[in-house]
Amino acid sequence: MKYHIVTYGCQMNYSDTERMRTVLENLGYEQTQKIEESDLIILNTCSVKQQSEDRIYGLEKRFRQLKSKNHKLAVGIAGCAASETGLRKDLGNYILDRMSTIDFLLRNRDMVKLPEILQTFHDIGNRDKISGLTSYFNIAPTVTSSKQVLVPVSSGCNYFCSYCIVPFRRGRETYRPMKEIVQEVKDLAKKGAVEVTLVGQTVNSYNPSDIKDKTVHPFAQLIRKIDAIPSIRRIRLVAPHPAEMVDDLINCYGDCATFCPQLHLPVQSGSNTVLKRMNRRYTIERFKEIIAKARERVPALSVSTDLIVGFPGETEEEFQESFNLVKDLKIDQSFTSKYSPRPGTLAAEKMKNNVSHKEKLRRFHMINNLIEKNSHQYNKQFKGKxxxxxxxxxxxxxxxxxxxxxxxxxxxxxxxxxxxxxxxxxxxxxxxxxxxxxxxxx
Ligand code: SF4
Missing domain, CATH: 2.40.50 (OB fold (Dihydrolipoamide Acetyltransferase, E2P))
Known part of the structure; x- marks a missing residue:
């Protein structure tokens, strides 16, 4: 029996896919890159943008053709677009309403229920190898690269930014025990891992119940423990939230030799008034303070960010504040997006999408041109080194x-x-x- 997983979106989803592969391969499924020879297709979805979901709807015809040729074929939706788990006959879901070819939904946190679901479609036989799994976090990943590994520390988000659907789809934050994460990294290190990326929707809000020492922030404790694992040479993060960038974490820069001199901190806007409308819960002054403190510890720190241009009501002055922030802080990379309303969010329901497409495009290019200059300027310091x-x-x-x-x-x-x-x-x-x-x- 062959499976094919299509992964969309962020590194959290790629990390979830690695765990899903373990479950499937222990059930005897074999991975194939060819969708037409699959008996099982899982779309590990992202619903941050409406376009991401629209791409899935576009696959309906293709799935119908594949199913007409292979009657065993089962198609499932996992990730952000699966807010329930189970077989389609049990469920109501906005995607199932539009796609008759989808057979089941799977929330990532319910990954251990996958065998139960699949037995409806396939003879999956021996389940001994996965019988001890109680939560998706304790499924060992089948890694794509044994050297660079993704390790989830939490799932879900408590932040409710006004433009974002993730907390509604992934639910509230849950945290993995620290012991379990450290053990997983040690196991991966034994298999050759040298670079660990810790992933979570707001990775630095990590706050598990299994730690006694409350004097140091739990996430900083986790970084220091991983830094102490001898063969791990690089630690990266995806994605920290500015409101959770406490001094304990900033102090890991410089203190922990493996903590990479790179800070990707999503700011979204350089304007306090826009940040308020976005419900981001920090100010630009605080954002600048974090960068300054981190640069005090690592002067050559690379700073990258996420920015949205054309958020509802964004005036020229507010946009200029974003532009100036990128300029003043010499931000050397940005994942910039033009705002598009995401149905089901506060911004889409209550705020007017009143910046024209043309204007969003102009702002988008202005930021990207500036970033390009900053990036080149940043890279110049390495010449001859x-x-x-x-x-x-x-x-x-x-x-x-x-x-x-x-x-x-x-x-x-x-x-x-x-x-x-x-x-x-x-x-x-x-x-x-x-x-x-x-x-x-x-
Ligand atoms: S922090 Fe905001 S943007 Fe990030 S996942 Fe949570 S709600 Fe979405």
């Missing part, structure tokens, strides 16, 4: 690429030495560009 790269890929012509601890791409000739993939190598930077650098191994 030796950086440590974690090699991710080597192409057929022998060009390799990897990332620095600051998360910057570097290309270099590897002379078809495929053994370099997954290793840390020193590379001297010879050329810097907007989004990448070039170098040679030393």
């Amino acid at each position: 030796i950086v440590e790269l974690l090699v991710e890929k080597i192409d057929k012509d022998g060009m390799a690429w990897g990332k620095t601890p600051e998360n910057k791409f570097v290309l270099f000739p590897a002379k078809k030495n495929k053994n370099l993939v997954g290793t840390l190598v020193p590379v001297k930077i010879t050329k810097t560009m907007e989004w990448a650098m070039e170098g040679k191994m030393v």
